[in-house]
Amino acid sequence: MEGFPSLKKPLLSQEVEHAIKQSIHDEVFKPGEKIPSERELVEQFQVSRVTIREALRNLQRSGLITIRRGVRAGAYVSELTSDPITENFQNLIHLGRIDYSHLIDARLYIEPRAAEMAAKYRSDKEVRHLRGLLERAEAVADQNCKRARIINVSFHCEVARITQNPIIVFITESITQSYSTLIIETTSTQLNRGDVQKFIDEHREILDAIIKQNSAEAYEKTRRHLIETYLTYSRVAGASLEKDIDRRIRHDCDL
Amino acid sequence: MEGFPSLKKPLLSQEVEHAIKQSIHDEVFKPGEKIPSERELVEQFQVSRVTIREALRNLQRSGLITIRRGVRAGAYVSELTSDPITENFQNLIHLGRIDYSHLIDARLYIEPRAAEMAAKYRSDKEVRHLRGLLERAEAVADQNCKRARIINVSFHCEVARITQNPIIVFITESITQSYSTLIIETTSTQLNRGDVQKFIDEHREILDAIIKQNSAEAYEKTRRHLIETYLTYSRVAGASLEKDIDRRIRHDCDL
DNA sequence: GGTATAACGTCTGTTGTCATACCACTTGGG
DNA sequence: CCCAAGTGGTATGACAACAGACGTTATACC
Numbered sequence: 001m002e003g004f005p006s007l008k009k010p011l012l013s014q015e016v017e018h019a020i021k022q023s024i025h026d027e028v029f030k031p032g033e034k035i036p037s038e039r040e041l042v043e044q045f046q047v048s049r050v051t052i053r054e055a056l057r058n059l060q061r062s063g064l065i066t067i068r069r070g071v072r073a074g075a076y077v078s079e080l081t082s083d084p085i086t087e088n089f090q091n092l093i094h095l096g097r098i099d100y101s102h103l104i105d106a107r108l109y110i111e112p113r114a115a116e117m118a119a120k121y122r123s124d125k126e127v128r129h130l131r132g133l134l135e136r137a138e139a140v141a142d143q144n145c146k147r148a149r150i151i152n153v154s155f156h157c158e159v160a161r162i163t164q165n166p167i168i169v170f171i172t173e174s175i176t177q178s179y180s181t182l183i184i185e186t187t188s189t190q191l192n193r194g195d196v197q198k199f200i201d202e203h204r205e206i207l208d209a210i211i212k213q214n215s216a217e218a219y220e221k222t223r224r225h226l227i228e229t230y231l232t233y234s235r236v237a238g239a240s241l242e243k244d245i246d247r248r249i250r251h252d253c254d255l
Numbered sequence: 256m257e258g259f260p261s262l263k264k265p266l267l268s269q270e271v272e273h274a275i276k277q278s279i280h281d282e283v284f285k286p287g288e289k290i291p292s293e294r295e296l297v298e299q300f301q302v303s304r305v306t307i308r309e310a311l312r313n314l315q316r317s318g319l320i321t322i323r324r325g326v327r328a329g330a331y332v333s334e335l336t337s338d339p340i341t342e343n344f345q346n347l348i349h350l351g352r353i354d355y356s357h358l359i360d361a362r363l364y365i366e367p368r369a370a371e372m373a374a375k376y377r378s379d380k381e382v383r384h385l386r387g388l389l390e391r392a393e394a395v396a397d398q399n400c401k402r403a404r405i406i407n408v409s410f411h412c413e414v415a416r417i418t419q420n421p422i423i424v425f426i427t428e429s430i431t432q433s434y435s436t437l438i439i440e441t442t443s444t445q446l447n448r449g450d451v452q453k454f455i456d457e458h459r460e461i462l463d464a465i466i467k468q469n470s471a472e473a474y475e476k477t478r479r480h481l482i483e484t485y486l487t488y489s490r491v492a493g494a495s496l497e498k499d500i501d502r503r504i505r506h507d508c509d510l
Numbered sequence: 511g512g513t514a515t516a517a518c519g520t521c522t523g524t525t526g527t528c529a530t531a532c533c534a535c536t537t538g539g540g
Numbered sequence: 541c542c543c544a545a546g547t548g549g550t551a552t553g554a555c556a557a558c559a560g561a562c563g564t565t566a567t568a569c570c
Contacts, residue, residue, distance in 0.1 A: 025349040048528045054312055061316035062342060070535050073547040080346055088339050094280040098421050106422040109368050166353050167361040303551040325559025328524035
């Protein structure tokens with residue numbers, strides 16, 4: 001039954017892709033640096049430009065490089081971001097595989113525990129950063145409601161960042177980003193000033209718990225804030241959202 | 256500062272990509288179905304084949320389509336998988352941004368709670384499925400240790416699947432997959448029969464809790480199992496892994 | 511000898527790769 | 541101030557490589 005392994009040879013473009021990826025992993029090219037132009041790579045690999053371009057496209061899609069045109073044109077090694085994960089979630093949303101309830105449910109897995117960890121291990125500098133976000137959100141809440149909401153989203157990501165676990169950061173970024181986008185797409189009506197203020201107040205409570213290094217309180221405040229957020233958006237969006245309050249969220253809706 | 260937004264027109268290939276993606280979202284092409292061949296798309300979009308191919312490549316990388324060669328060659332709409340997320344994590348690993356401790360830490364966020372939910376809402380069919388996995392793992396543990404380990408990994412994913420939240424499923428798949436790959440890459444020595452049996456026994460305890468619908472116990476058993484797994488691999492891999500037991504894991508290492 | 515069956519070739523539509531050319535854009539130098 | 545050089549993006553036409561389907565031949569067995 002066990003035949004000869006790996007009979008099929010990979011595509012040329014995949015070999016090129018793998019070679020370049022290896023160079024990036026080995027730090028032959030470091031983040032920010034430019035990798036050779038397409039024509040130069042044609043010389044080095046002795047393949048056609050089409051093949052080179054396919055390899056570069058794949059690397060770009062994986063988030064390993066960014067390709068610029070015009071000014072300082074070329075392919076540059078980039079720091080990895082959560083963009084590919086976010087795109088994956090967005091596709092799941094558009095295909096109807098996930099909705100609000102899944103997103104909030106997932107956030108309930110991650111963020112309360114992240115806040116718990118953050119409270120335990122936060123530095124003074126991180127506290128100042130969070131406080132700064134809060135103040136900026138409050139400052140713009142009157143004029144630019146949308147801007148305040150964007151800052152509010154970043155608050156959650158910054159809390160996750162304190163965990164110093166890139167996986168948690170990436171997941172939080174992707175889920176909150178997808179959540180935020182979905183909210184904006186479906187709720188045509190703006191939140192009123194009071195709702196935004198309520199979110200900011202709840203963030204402040206979370207921050208207070210983190211400052212006090214009270215991890216249990218940070219956990220609980222975050223959990224309740226997420227549920228409150230969900231209920232608020234449900235109310236704003238109307239019935240179409242109400243039905244999404246399924247067993248997952250109800251499990252945490254003991255208020 | 257705020258100029259005219261979106262002056263730069265998107266690339267042709269991106270427009271084509273977006274159009275096809277829209278068709279998939281609108282279920283013009285459903286999963287499993289074939290989308291027109293490159294030459295046909297050239298006709299429809301009135302662009303060159305290069306452009307079409309770049310669009311298709313991007314869609315493939317996003318996991319929306321799979322491209323086959325030979326007979327029945329062409330691009331087929333595929334169900335979304337966790338592969339893009341997994342690749343992202345793998346890149347983070349190779350770039351040295353994350354290690355064992357981050358992966359186990361992330362699993363401690365997700366899996367205990369997933370088991371908790373699974374215990375609460377599992378069906379009899381799902382229980383049978385998990386039991387089947389356990390029996391198969393035990394059956395092959397003597398002859399094929401590696402195969403047993405693969406089945407053990409899938410046990411965790413199947414527990415996550417019971418939550419019926421694709422986000423949780425995808426994240427669990429990606430993290431356990433990356434974890435497993437990393438283990439295989441770094442620990443040259445095989446686990447001994449006893450270790451594998453221990454994992455299976457712990458899985459059985461988790462399953463028992465799920466069967467009893469004792470969610471608190473399912474949570475705790477899963478948490479302890481993850482820590483045990485981590486410690487076992489630490490021991491097998493030797494000192495190079497020991498130092499990775501950092502504050503994150505210690506937080507849960509109250510045994 | 512007839513028939514079932516296994517091994518073998520060819521045929522076909524598609525993707526993969528190639529070479530060359532031109533465009534749009536920015537930079538740098540005459 | 542404009543032009544030449546270098547970049548990525550697109551167009552075009554050609555050929556190679558693939559992977560099954562399908563018919564054909566060879567083989568085995570009764």
